[in-house]
Amino acid sequence: MDSTTVAASRPTPVEPEGPRPRGKRPGGRDGARRRALKDRMIFFGPLLAVLVGLLGFPIVFALYASFADVDDMFSMAFAGLRNYESLLSQPETLVRPFLNTMRFALASVAISLTIGFAAALLLNSRLRGRRVFRSALMFPWVIPTVLTALMWRWVMDSNAGAFNGLLLQLGLIDEPVSWLGDPNLAPWIIILAQVWRGFPFITVMLLAALQAIPEELHEAAAVDGAGWLRRLRSIIWPGVRPIFILVGTLEGLYAFREFAMIDVLTGGGPAGATEVLATQVYRLFFQYQRFGDAMALAALMFVLALVATVLLMRLSARDEED
Amino acid sequence: MAKNLHHVSRTAGAAGRYALIVALLLFALLPFAWMLSTSLKPANEIYTTPVTWWPSAPTLDNFIAVVTRADFGVIMGNTLVVAGVSATVSTLVALFAAYGLSRLAGRRGETLVLVLLFAQMIPTILFVIPYFLIFRTLGLLDTLTALVVTNISLTVPIATWLLRRFIAKVPRALDEAALIDGCGRVGALLRVVAPAARAGVGAVFFYAFLVSWHEYLFALSLTSSPSNRVITLGITSLVGQYQVSWGELMALGLLAVVPLIVVFLLVERNLVEGLAGGVKG
Numbered sequence: 215m216d217s218t219t220v221a222a223s224r225p226t227p228v229e230p231e232g233p234r235p236r237g238k239r240p241g242g243r244d245g246a247r248r249r250a251l252k253d254r255m256i257f258f259g260p261l262l263a264v265l266v267g268l269l270g271f272p273i274v275f276a277l278y279a280s281f282a283d284v285d286d287m288f289s290m291a292f293a294g295l296r297n298y299e300s301l302l303s304q305p306e307t308l309v310r311p312f313l314n315t316m317r318f319a320l321a322s323v324a325i326s327l328t329i330g331f332a333a334a335l336l337l338n339s340r341l342r343g344r345r346v347f348r349s350a351l352m353f354p355w356v357i358p359t360v361l362t363a364l365m366w367r368w369v370m371d372s373n374a375g376a377f378n379g380l381l382l383q384l385g386l387i388d389e390p391v392s393w394l395g396d397p398n399l400a401p402w403i404i405i406l407a408q409v410w411r412g413f414p415f416i417t418v419m420l421l422a423a424l425q426a427i428p429e430e431l432h433e434a435a436a437v438d439g440a441g442w443l444r445r446l447r448s449i450i451w452p453g454v455r456p457i458f459i460l461v462g463t464l465e466g467l468y469a470f471r472e473f474a475m476i477d478v479l480t481g482g483g484p485a486g487a488t489e490v491l492a493t494q495v496y497r498l499f500f501q502y503q504r505f506g507d508a509m510a511l512a513a514l515m516f517v518l519a520l521v522a523t524v525l526l527m528r529l530s531a532r533d534e535e536d
Numbered sequence: 537m538a539k540n541l542h543h544v545s546r547t548a549g550a551a552g553r554y555a556l557i558v559a560l561l562l563f564a565l566l567p568f569a570w571m572l573s574t575s576l577k578p579a580n581e582i583y584t585t586p587v588t589w590w591p592s593a594p595t596l597d598n599f600i601a602v603v604t605r606a607d608f609g610v611i612m613g614n615t616l617v618v619a620g621v622s623a624t625v626s627t628l629v630a631l632f633a634a635y636g637l638s639r640l641a642g643r644r645g646e647t648l649v650l651v652l653l654f655a656q657m658i659p660t661i662l663f664v665i666p667y668f669l670i671f672r673t674l675g676l677l678d679t680l681t682a683l684v685v686t687n688i689s690l691t692v693p694i695a696t697w698l699l700r701r702f703i704a705k706v707p708r709a710l711d712e713a714a715l716i717d718g719c720g721r722v723g724a725l726l727r728v729v730a731p732a733a734r735a736g737v738g739a740v741f742f743y744a745f746l747v748s749w750h751e752y753l754f755a756l757s758l759t760s761s762p763s764n765r766v767i768t769l770g771i772t773s774l775v776g777q778y779q780v781s782w783g784e785l786m787a788l789g790l791l792a793v794v795p796l797i798v799v800f801l802l803v804e805r806n807l808v809e810g811l812a813g814g815v816k817g
Binding site for chain 1: 554556560561566567571583585628629636648651655661662668685725757775785786793796801804808
């Protein structure tokens with residue numbers, strides 16, 4: 215059957231005579247369906263355009279480019295694994311930034327979660343002025359990362375920085391310490407700055423989770439004479455666990471991809487001690503013009519983030535089944 | 537006696553809690569105090585040792601120097617335009633999508649929500665290179681348009697994710713009444729649902745505005761000329777290779793932050809509710 219017969223045999227909308235099947239008015243179900251489709255296009259169209267055009271397309275482009283010839287004037291001819299082979303043959307561009315990234319992400323998340331949870335527990339107790347405290351604790355979250363980075367660079371300045379000044383006045387050190395010039399200390403300074411910026415968000419999220427725990431549970435526990443630790447384990451922790459995992463995941467992946475904090479605070483130095491994957495990709499591409507290596511490393515970062523996200527989402531999904 | 541002991545331990549507990557809160561507040565706020573102190577110092581006092589905690593003769597010189605810089609207006613204007621346009625577009629796209637997710641989507645909506653969440657987690661640097669090449673081909677490198685487009689890509693997923701909770705809270709009876717009155721779905725959203733959820737819409741707009749105001753990586757890699765500079769690049773442009781004018785830098789930083797903190801305090805409650813609600817849902 216070819217298409218013309220289909221078209222001819224289909225009832226046309228303009229059909230003045232003849233019995234109609236029950237419940238079918240002109241523009242009835244078909245019209246409703248068409249309207250529903252139109253609605254969907256209006257409401258989801260812009261979002262899908264952004265997701266496909268502004269996010270999906272660049273990702274596909276980037277992933278393809280990691281398998282293509284980009285070094286030779288961006289010919290974009292398929293080149294198989296050549297970029298990856300080139301990248302993996304220079305482990306020094308890869309291994310140290312990877313380890314630095316993992317240390318930065320894991321340490322900053324672990325510390326932020328600890329401080330953030332403690333702050334949330336404090337703010338959840340009966341405390342005068344706790345709304346003001348919460349607002350004030352949120353301030354670090356509102357300021358731009360580049361400014362956070364520069365502020366900490368100035369606080370940690372070895373000559374005239376506030377931190378050395380404070381430690382000297384308290385007599386805790388005799389000589390100024392070069393916090394950002396020492397390859398063993400600098401990684402912890404960027405972690406400190408990241409924690410400062412990151413813990414307020416965790417506090418707010420966990421505080422909301424704490425406040426969602428029904429008051430009766432606490433009262434029942436008090437009647438049973440349960441101590442604070444026992445309540446923490448049996449009531450508080452189960453209540454906040456899903457959000458704990460979710461904000462941990464979010465903060466971890468934000469730290470994993472962080473660029474501004476490191477670029478502005480240390481520039482990856484001293485001597486590569488704070489170089490992370492994001493700054494390394496940027497450097498390979500824009501400074502060394504090693505386009506193929508940069509594309510391959512960016513694609514590897516994407517795969518790592520993807521795997522981490524899937525694993526952590528599994529963890530939180532299993533949590534919901536419990 | 538036993539009661540008294542209990543009372544004492546509770547008072548001690550409260551004192552301990554306050555001590556911890558104060559420690560946290562010092563950690564969060566002392567860097568701001570140092571910033572303010574530095575911004576009020578005359579140039580010759582910034583590098584003196586031992587460090588002075590408060591300027592001996594506070595001066596507004598740094599603020600005046602920053603504000604009268606030739607490019608101050610350009611930078612602020614660019615940032616306002618880029619953040620304003622991207623936040624407006626993002627909020628509109630998110631408003632329509634959030635309405636769709638709440639009222640029209642079935643199970644497939646859940647998949648879409650997961651996609652939105654995942655879009656949050658993609659390393660931004662992955663986008664920088666393709667965008668650089670695409671904008672170069674289109675002749676859009678070094679334009680504010682490029683920044684608006686990339687900021688929209690950054691903010692639409694999170695804005696939709698946050699807004700859907702606020703829209704879901706608006707009673708369906710409201711938009712159904714509007715539909716019966718002959719508004720289309722779009723009319724129902726714009727005339728009834730969006731105004732009913734305006735607090736959430738405002739908070740989401742602020743969040744999108746904040747993300748665009750903070751954005752650094754795209755600005756750094758996609759723009760170069762001083763006439764297209766936004767605030768993050770304006771701040772880092774004060775960092776020279778060998779010398780940093782810390783006084784001016786801290787003054788500019790405060791000028792860039794104070795409006796954000798004021799608006800934040802205005803929308804805080806809704807924003808916090810939206811963030812927390814978005815996580816729970």
